[in-house]
Amino acid sequence: MTSNTATRALPVQDAQIHPRGALDVLSRAEVARLRDASAGGMHDLLRRCALAVLTSGSASDDPRAARDLYPDFDIQVLQQDRGVRIDLVNAPAMAFVDGEIIRGIAELLFAVVRDLAYTAIELGPDYAADLESSGGITNAVFGLLRNARILRPADPNLVVCWGGHSISRDEYLYTKQVGYELGLRALDICTGCGPGAMKGPMKGATIAHAKQRRRTTRYIGITEPGIIAAESPNPIVNHLVIMPDIEKRLEAFVRVGHGIIVFPGGVGTAEEILYLLGILLREENKGLPFPLILTGPTIAAPYFEQIDQFIRLTLGEEATRRYEIVVGDPVAVAKKMSAGIRQVREYRIQQKDSFFFNWAVDIPNEYQQPFVPTHEAMAALDLHHGRPAHALAADLRRAFSGIVAGNVKEDGMRRIEEFGPFEIHGDPDMMQALDALLRAFVEQRRMKIAGEYKPCYRVLT
Structure with a gap:
């Protein structure tokens, strides 16, 4: 061989x-x-x-x-x-x-x-027209997941875990503890498949699943070509799916997951939070049960306070009602998530929606179309007050997506090397809050695993 x-x-x-x-x-x-x-x-x-x-x-x-x-x-x-x-x-x-x-x-x-x-x-050129409509894109996401044999007609039990690849040792151990508590409650794990907060919950769950003698377990990793080289799959992933772009990757998380836990992270984690909140804030999704918990060890409390303040400033108080912050209590996180998923199960039964793919959530076309972070596109983002919360969330998500590209994706890194940092414009208070949040990520070493971080962006206040 x-x-x-x-x-x-x-x-x-x-x-x-x-x-x-x-x-x-x-x-x-x-x-x-x-x-x-x-x-x-x-x-x-x-x-x-x-x-x-x-x-x-x-x-x-x-x-x-x-x-x-x-x-x-x-x-x-x-x-x-x-x-x-x-x-x-x-x-x-x-x-x-x-x-x-x-x-x-x-x-x-x-x-x-x-x-x-x-x-x-x-998803090649012959099907380009199908990928222009919202329904066509959702069908494409469904097709990819079905082809990967991810969709399984069983009781809801899949928890999506988001968080950074560059986190502290205490934060990593906490993700393992949460994963362990989830595993004891027969919950499976889906992450972005990389290291750090994407690996910890899976590692914790493997021990719990072994204790509970669960032999059919799912540790799903969902990635995309631009990010996989910077976040190689961790060894615990037993179902890997490569989506064509970040937008389809994010939709896949929301369609297959029955609840989401967010651990400390950097710009990629902020992008994910804004994507989900923007969707949940739409009137069409107002009554949709979707448990969302932000959690970390006690030392991460200031991190979540800053995230919470940024969300309140940009998306308003209504957005904060769609998530709960739990600090330093893995058992409480697992219990709340388990209870939330039971609500999801009852809702799906009432609505006659499938357990394995969340057809009911409304994801508009603006959230599905791939965003190419050129310097012109980043400068043109409309980051101003007065816009509907879901529309502002979409552009904020794109801003963070561009920074992720400039940090770890080859195409983005090449653009930064050729034309310099991206420039981000908007209302002064929003830009000040954004700049403070990004500076905190840098100071806490959430942008880079090793070496000094050189910003790929410039926030103009």
């Missing part, structure tokens, strides 16, 4: 892998797209995502780090008469044990091939 290649600064491995049930056969068209190395092809994207999976557990959040460490890595997907074969060349040896690829990493690798192949065809 494998053969070793030697004499490198970092050990590498060649391998031929045959999927074992985690990847259905691919069409010739899908394989051709994955092998296409032209500008419009998928091969470079496949290579970057595969390398992120093969370096699972990496402590770096620089999307270029793995590429620089393994410049000769390549992956080829080959169609054979009896199925698919994946060839790895100069792959990171850390993904292997005694010459055999670690089974969990192999499964994540198959998921990469599966999702990129599906996206290349089912």
Whole structure:
């Protein structure tokens, strides 16, 4: 199955892998797209995502780090008469044990091939018109999740956990404690699949699930191509889904999750909070039960106070009624979430909505269309008072999304290197609050795992 290649600064491995049930056969068209190395092809994207999976557990959040460490890595997907074969060349040896690829990493690798192949065809140019309508985009999200076998007709029990990849040790241990309490109550975990607050809840839940003798458990990681290289999947993820862009990733969280817990984080976490609040503040979603808890250890209390103040200033008091802040009490968090999910279950029964996909939540087109954070687009964001809360939340979310891109996504980093920091404009009090929040993230080292952080933005007050 494998053969070793030697004499490198970092050990590498060649391998031929045959999927074992985690990847259905691919069409010739899908394989051709994955092998296409032209500008419009998928091969470079496949290579970057595969390398992120093969370096699972990496402590770096620089999307270029793995590429620089393994410049000769390549992956080829080959169609054979009896199925698919994946060839790895100069792959990171850390993904292997005694010459055999670690089974969990192999499964994540198959998921990469599966999702990129599906996206290349089912969401390709021939279907562009379908992705212009809100319903068409939701159907695309459903199709991706169904193809990944994430949708399971069972009682609601999936808790989405958001939070930063760069958090303190105390905060990380707290996420594990919350995950443990959730696991004891037979709740499964879905996160952004990376390290930090995305790994801790899964790690805690694995122990609790083992104690409760739960053998069918789900640790779902939902990511997208622009972020996976900076947040490689953690080793506990047993269901990986790669959505085409951040907007479909966020919609997937809301559609499959039955409640959301937010741990301390940086700009990406703030983006997620604003996205969800903007949706829940819409009149169409006013009566929709959706438990949302912000939580962390006692030392994180000032962090949530600042988040809460920013939300009150920008979105108003109504927004604060859609979430609850619980500090330093993992048991209370798990009990509240479990009770909230029971309410979701009763509501779904009454509305005859599915348990596995939240069709009832109304997500408008403005929240679904991909935002490309160019300097012009960032400067044009309408961050002023007087707008409907859900509309302002959409633009605030885009502002944070642009900063995430400038921090850890290759395209965003390239724009910053070429044109300098993004400029963000708006009402003075809002910009002052935004600037203070971002400065706090920098001071608390929530922007970067290692090294000094150089801001990719400039807030103009």
